[in-house]
Amino acid sequence: MKPTFHANPVNGPFEDPCVYVRLLRERRSLLFDLGYIDRLDAGNIVKITDVFVTHTHMDHFMGFDTLLRSLLKRDTPLRVFGPENIIECIEGKLKGYTWNLIKDYPLKIEAFGIGDNFLSHACFYAQNSFIRKDMPYYPFDGIIVEDPLFVVKGLVLSHQIPVVVYSMEEEFHININKAILAEMGLPVGPWLSDFKKTLRQQNQKEKTFEVNNRIFTLRELMRIATITRGQKIAYVMDVAPTDENIERLIQFVKGSDTLFCEAYFLESDRNRAKERHHLTAALAGRIAKEAGVGNLIIMHLSPKYRHCVEELYNEAMREFKG
Numbered sequence: 230m231k232p233t234f235h236a237n238p239v240n241g242p243f244e245d246p247c248v249y250v251r252l253l254r255e256r257r258s259l260l261f262d263l264g265y266i267d268r269l270d271a272g273n274i275v276k277i278t279d280v281f282v283t284h285t286h287m288d289h290f291m292g293f294d295t296l297l298r299s300l301l302k303r304d305t306p307l308r309v310f311g312p313e314n315i316i317e318c319i320e321g322k323l324k325g326y327t328w329n330l331i332k333d334y335p336l337k338i339e340a341f342g343i344g345d346n347f348l349s350h351a352c353f354y355a356q357n358s359f360i361r362k363d364m365p366y367y368p369f370d371g372i373i374v375e376d377p378l379f380v381v382k383g384l385v386l387s388h389q390i391p392v393v394v395y396s397m398e399e400e401f402h403i404n405i406n407k408a409i410l411a412e413m414g415l416p417v418g419p420w421l422s423d424f425k426k427t428l429r430q431q432n433q434k435e436k437t438f439e440v441n442n443r444i445f446t447l448r449e450l451m452r453i454a455t456i457t458r459g460q461k462i463a464y465v466m467d468v469a470p471t472d473e474n475i476e477r478l479i480q481f482v483k484g485s486d487t488l489f490c491e492a493y494f495l496e497s498d499r500n501r502a503k504e505r506h507h508l509t510a511a512l513a514g515r516i517a518k519e520a521g522v523g524n525l526i527i528m529h530l531s532p533k534y535r536h537c538v539e540e541l542y543n544e545a546m547r548e549f550k551g
C-alpha cells in the first residue's frame with residue numbers, strides 16, 4: 230500500500246520535539262510543534278501550510294521566527310493551531326519586529342486557539358503590517374482540520390497549563406490495482422487523482438471520466454480500486470502523568486499506526502515527572518499498548534539520561550511489547 234503521507238521527527242531525541250509530515254503527491258507539508266526547526270532545509274520549510282503547536286513553552290514554539298522569515302514572500306496562507314493562548318503568543322512574536330516595509334508582501338497568517346468547545350480565530354496579514362484582526366469563533370467538537378485527504382483532531386489535556394495532543398488520519402485509503410488497469414487498457418495518469426478525489430467526496434456517483442477517448446462511469450471504474458483502512462498517526466508531548474490524562478490519551482490515540490510520544494523521565498523518577506508535568510517512558514509504553522498502537526516512537530527525552538538512553542527505550546518497549 231502506497232501511503233498518503235510520511236511523518237518523521239526533525240531533531241534528535243534529546244532536542245526539541247517536532248514532526249514533519251510530507252503529504253505525498255501534494256506540494257504541501259504539515260508540522261507538529263515549532264521548536265528548533267533549522268534542520269529542515271528551505272525547500273521543505275516553504276511547503277508547510279499548517280502547524281499544530283502543543284503549547285508555547287520555548288522548546289515547542291521558538292521556531293516561529295524561522296518559519297515566518299522563510300514564508301514572508303509566499304502566497305499560500307499559513308495556519309497555526311495551538312492552545313487558547315496561541316493567538317496572544319503569535320501577536321507577541323510579530324510585535325517584536327518593525328514592519329514598515331512589509332505591505333507588498335503576500336503572507337497571511339491565520340491563528341486558531343483551541344478551547345474546550347470553540348476555536349478562537351485571528352488573522353495577521355503582511356499587507357496590514359501583521360496587526361491582529363479578531364474573527365468570529367468556530368464551534369469545536371474535536372475536529373480541527375477536515376481536508377479531502379485527511380482529518381486532524383485535537384484534545385486539550387493538562388501540563389499544568391493546557392496542552393493539545395493531536396492525531397491525523399485518512400478516512401480510508403484507496404489503492405489502484407495496476408494489473409486490472411492494464412487489463413482494461415487504461416493508462417496511469419493525472420486522471421487517477423481525479424478519480425480518487427471523486428471517490429473520497431462520496432456525493433458524485435454520477436460523475437464520468439474520459440480516458441483514452443472513452444467515457445467511463447464511476448461504477449465501471451470501481452474494479453481498479455481497493456479500499457482499505459486509512460493511516461493514523463498521533464503526536465503527544467508534555468502531558469502531566471495523571472490518571473485522567475492517561476485514560477483520555479488511550480482513547481484518543483486508539484488504533485494509531487504510529488504514536489510519537491514524549492518519554493521525558495524514567496519511571497524511577499516518577500516524582501520528578503509529576504513535579505514537571507511530564508510522562509515517563511513506562512507510561513508512553515503503557516498508553517501505546519492499551520491503545521493498540523502499531524509503532525511507538527519515543528522522543529523529547531530529558532538530557533540527564535544521555536549516558537543511559539537505552540534505559541528509556543527498554544522501559545518503554547517493555548511496557549509496550551512486554
Ligand SMILES: [Zn+2]
Pocket residue numbers: 286288289466467529
Ligand atoms: Zn517540552
Ligand SMILES: [Zn+2]
Pocket residue numbers: 284286388467
Ligand atoms: Zn512543556
